[in-house]
Amino acid sequence: MSDHVTNEQLSMMIDGELSPVTQAAVRAHLVGCPHCASTHDQLIEVTAALRPLQSLAWSDSSLQIVMSRINPRRRHTRAVVLAPVFFAVVVLVVLSRPLVEAGALIGQAILSAFASLAPGNVVTSTHVLYVLVVVALLFPAISIRLSRWR
Amino acid sequence: MRQPLLETCDDGTTVGGVERTRASLAQGATANTEERGLVGRAASGDEQAFAALVDRYGQPILSLCYASTLDPFAAEDLMQEIFLAAWRGLPRFRGDSMFSTWLFALARNACIDRARRGAVRPRLVGAEEEIPDTVDPYDTSTRETAAALIAATAQLTLPLRQALLLRDVQGLTYEEIATLQSVPIGTVRSRIAAARSALAEEFA
Numbered sequence: 402m403s404d405h406v407t408n409e410q411l412s413m414m415i416d417g418e419l420s421p422v423t424q425a426a427v428r429a430h431l432v433g434c435p436h437c438a439s440t441h442d443q444l445i446e447v448t449a450a451l452r453p454l455q456s457l458a459w460s461d462s463s464l465q466i467v468m469s470r471i472n473p474r475r476r477h478t479r480a481v482v483l484a485p486v487f488f489a490v491v492v493l494v495v496l497s498r499p500l501v502e503a504g505a506l507i508g509q510a511i512l513s514a515f516a517s518l519a520p521g522n523v524v525t526s527t528h529v530l531y532v533l534v535v536v537a538l539l540f541p542a543i544s545i546r547l548s549r550w551r
Numbered sequence: 552m553r554q555p556l557l558e559t560c561d562d563g564t565t566v567g568g569v570e571r572t573r574a575s576l577a578q579g580a581t582a583n584t585e586e587r588g589l590v591g592r593a594a595s596g597d598e599q600a601f602a603a604l605v606d607r608y609g610q611p612i613l614s615l616c617y618a619s620t621l622d623p624f625a626a627e628d629l630m631q632e633i634f635l636a637a638w639r640g641l642p643r644f645r646g647d648s649m650f651s652t653w654l655f656a657l658a659r660n661a662c663i664d665r666a667r668r669g670a671v672r673p674r675l676v677g678a679e680e681e682i683p684d685t686v687d688p689y690d691t692s693t694r695e696t697a698a699a700l701i702a703a704t705a706q707l708t709l710p711l712r713q714a715l716l717l718r719d720v721q722g723l724t725y726e727e728i729a730t731l732q733s734v735p736i737g738t739v740r741s742r743i744a745a746a747r748s749a750l751a752e753e754f755a
Contacts, residue, residue, distance in 0.1 A: 412744035
């Protein structure tokens with residue numbers, strides 16, 4: 402062994418990683434070397450001071466948080482689809498008969514308006530309004546279909 | 552005989568964390584058929600298979616993140632980013648190496664990137680926040696020492712800080728740290744000794 406013990410040997414001795422023979426030699430050296438003994442004490446103090454620092458433990462909630470980040474999009478899409486469907490079902494159940502009658506009237510009016518659009522006739526604002534109504538009614542279904550394709 | 556560190560831990564979670572890390576690293580080392588099956592299914596989009604892998608390696612990854620950031624919240628956030636990256640990159644994993652090797656490499660690179668972005672530069676101002684609850688709040692001297700120690704630990708280079716905290720806080724063996732850091736055991740010994748020496752000089 403050289404004049405002094407290396408910091409690595411002292412560190413390994415603290416962790417119990419030295420062979421019994423080497424450990425005995427280091428301990429014998431420390432008895433007669435104030436410099437190495439002082440270094441040894443300082444390293445032990447550092448190790449002891451670190452021990453109270455808390456480690457982090459893995460938990461089921463950690464797993465859940467990770468998995469929620471893995472796939473948040475499907476849950477969002479599911480909500481986007483289900484909410485309007487649920488709303489539509491409620492409306493249909495509540496307003497079934499009057500809704501059917503109103504739908505029939507609207508359909509009749511739309512067909513009459515476009516039946517009058519013979520070649521040469523002018524497209525009026527009424528025709529445009531009816532087109533917008535149809536598009537508005539079909540828009541939720543179209544947008545949901547488009548989001549799935551994306 | 553190495554002095555076990557388990558008795559220094561006051562709460563059961565820390566003991567459980569060490570055992571869980573040890574089990575994860577041992578499982579990774581054997582790379583059994585069951586894990587290969589899980590990896591294959593996860594790569595095809597099987598979330599349950601991926602959840603099993605996350606649960607298996609969550610503790611060592613979390614330990615590595617905390618040893619890198621010294622901040623529980625940053626460590627949790629970094630851990631989530633690592634597994635998110637693993638999920639996205641898994642279809643490209645060809646199985647040339649063990650899954651654990653690939654995952655730990657991903658984790659190390661993420662820790663390095665985080666350190667480079669400056670998120671773990673010395674937090675001298677915030678060190679007081681990281682003093683653990685095990686330190687008596689009325690013991691001013693000990694709290695000051697703990698705060699100074701945390702600040703000094705943050706000054707260490709990332710590999711040294713990781714090795715030191717994985718050993719002295721998480722209680723991992725040299726072999727387990729070598730697996731996580733993907734370096735020889737001799738390098739782990741050197742890093743731990745260098746880190747302790749640097750801190751000892753700071754407080755001499």
